[in-house]
Amino acid sequence: MFEGFIISRPVYFTEPSSRCGYCSAKKSRDEDYYCLDSWYRNSVVHANNSEGTLAENCTLGFQAELLSVEMYDRLCNMGYRRSGKFIYKADMLRNCCRLYTIRTQPDLVIMSKELKHTLRRFSKRVLPSDKPLHRNPKGGCHYIDEIVETETLSKSFRTCFEPSVFTEEKYRLFAKYQEHVHNDFDHSARSFKRFLCDTPFSKETVLGTKEEWEQLNNWKGFKQGDRLKRLGPAHECYYFEGNLIAMAVTDILPSGLSSVYFIWDPEYYKWSLGKLSALRELSIVSKANLKYYYMGYYLDDCPKMSYKAKYGGGLLDVSTHAYISLDQVTKLKRPGKLFAVEATSKSEAEKTHSSEFTLNDALLHAPKSISETAALKNVAEEIYGVAGGAYSEANEAAQALASLGIPYAVDELPFHPQTKEPEENEMHNIPNVVPGLVPLKEVLQMIMKDRISVLEGTVTLYDLLEGEMRRLERFEDESPEIKKILCDVVRLIGLENARGLLLLL
Incomplete structure (x- = not known):
């Protein structure tokens, strides 16, 4: 009845950074837990966070069955890894450690x-x-x-x-x-x-x-x-x-x-x-x-993972779907911090974060390898920092989606003061801004331009509680909850990659 692979509904969960398998909450300075300097300064000023860090161990992903090796290849090049049948990656913005996909030759x-x-x-x-x-x-x-x-x-x-x-x-x-x-x-x-x-x-x-x-x-x-x-x-x-x-x-x-x-x-x-x-x-x-050797995740501020630099290669910039050489990355950022590159040249092959670039369309192709001679700058602060434009853009899209009957809501900014300690494997909605996920603005455009209809007649929905299986006939006719789940799937793997799957609800 279905043509592709089987996935569960996407999940996003957090746990204390003490449960992180890399840092175990033992970094020497609180600022080293934060993806960008502006968020560390903001957390100290506004959260009175003198006794710890607001950064947690944050993971998103889904269970998968009947995945093809070709599809998993694409997922690896989006920053995902697998543990058994669970396909996952860290939230590079909120996580206590930046986990970069590294590949070499x-x-x-x-x-x-x-x-x-x-x-x-x-x-x-x-x-x-x-x-x-x-x-x-x-x-x-x-x-x-x-x-x-x-x-x-x-x-x-x-x-x-x-x-x-x-x-x-x-x-x-x-x-x-x-x-x-x-x-x-x-x-x-x-x-x-x-x-x-x-x-x-x-x-x-x-x-x-x-x-x-x-x-x-x-x-x-x-x-x-x-x-x-x-x-x-x-x-x-x-x-x-x-x-x-x-x-x-x-x-x-x-x-x-x-x-x-x-x-x-x-x-x-x-x-x-x-x-x-x-x-x-x-x-x-x-x-x-x-062609390539994928070594898993690279953490340049974690000794048990930074050794991978000895074998050369490049790191994946999940925001632009491009690999950047380790030498270039070292020049663009400090250890443990987030990077998102923008080419300062205007050559067609190196357009990043330009008005023509959409992450969803980039995911249709193998990731680029940016030339080692390319002139690049790190625009992570401009996009994801405290004053970055990603949050207002995403929240505007969330409000527009809500007006269309898809229950997204305005997000609080990352690292807001907590009223309680995070519990182990505490489940949450996927934040509106996660580096490497298809931006909500692009999802909104898919719906406004009816591109989302490519899923109709190809996606199969299986209700675990009712034991019922059916085809997705018309996106517009689905319940608000199912619409949001479908949009979250698109955010995680891209619109075209979602065609033909069986989604467990």
């Missing part, structure tokens, strides 16, 4: 002494003493060639790509990792399965075919131009002398390989397996003729 890696040492130690441990690597006279060796040669010669180390399904062996490794590395004893086989085995993809995509797995596991033998047949989630298991010592959870997408999570046996901590896994996955991207 194999040839952007500059091999530091630390990374070279990691490879040398790995080779020494897994190669027989009579099988030295063939390095050039100066002692240099391209990391991809070194990894391929080491693993080809090794008799004690091997890896194997396989479907992302539960096994007791994988869970034992996960338990050992959580307890010794993260001091987390609150886990179970069920939580492990939900976190690292469950996926939003179809069963057929998860299991794949024997031919796909055989070809993937022969990635070292790929020739230039060979096309990878396997797309979808995978567990790559690392074995040393027959024992499972690490597991990489990955998603292989049309545009590249996405790293989801990595676990390792604490007894092998001296191997620097995390660094090794990144170099290996970059090698796989290169040999398998993929």
Whole structure:
């Protein structure tokens, strides 16, 4: 009855910053929790906030089923990640930490002494003493060639790509990792399965075919131009002398390989397996003729996440749907702060935040990569700061939508004084202004120009309480609540991406 994937109604929830998995509310200065300096100054002056911060851990997203790898590829390039079947991203404006999507390419890696040492130690441990690597006279060796040669010669180390399904062996490794590395004893086989085995993809995509797995596991033998047949989630298991010592959870997408999570046996901590896994996955991207390596989120003020800068690449500006090189971003903002770029040149290829630009239309295409020579400025304060224009524009659109029977309301500005402490997983309406979501002004224009009608006849609605499923026939005839839910879906993923889905109400 429906053509696409299944999603729940979008959710937005907050919890205290002490629950943030990155900062745990332990930043040294209150100002470091805020996305922009103006909001920190405003919070101090108007909220009398001398005993803490108004920034919280703020997340939005939805549960998904039967998601295609192509759709998830697009979502990754909108700033989303997945945890099991939950597709999410942080509110970059209100969250206590700025979580930027980072992607890189194999040839952007500059091999530091630390990374070279990691490879040398790995080779020494897994190669027989009579099988030295063939390095050039100066002692240099391209990391991809070194990894391929080491693993080809090794008799004690091997890896194997396989479907992302539960096994007791994988869970034992996960338990050992959580307890010794993260001091987390609150886990179970069920939580492990939900976190690292469950996926939003179809069963057929998860299991794949024997031919796909055989070809993937022969990635070292790929020739230039060979096309990878396997797309979808995978567990790559690392074995040393027959024992499972690490597991990489990955998603292989049309545009590249996405790293989801990595676990390792604490007894092998001296191997620097995390660094090794990144170099290996970059090698796989290169040999398998993929384009990008998605490393998850980058936080430049969080030591356990800022290390990703060592591998080069760029960060996603969710406001303009464009990747900016790490070097450029460093010049545009201070660590931990928000950025939104505007090109100072007027070339057609670099229009950002201009009158012609609409985020919804940009989401129809792969994100741009802004040239490293482009002249850019950071306009985040102008758009999202205390005096920024995004809030009045969004609230005007919210009032206009309300007059059309779609129950949006005027929002309070971010970081307003709280009358109570946020509760864990407290649910809220999605704020009118969230960087990276289709602006309410664009949603209003879609309705005024009847562009929203492209959803009619393609979207299926399923009422969980009533157990009823039906097609969306006419947007105008729906209840105010359903209209708002549909508009929120469009805000999160774009109008065209919402076509053909089944929406759980």
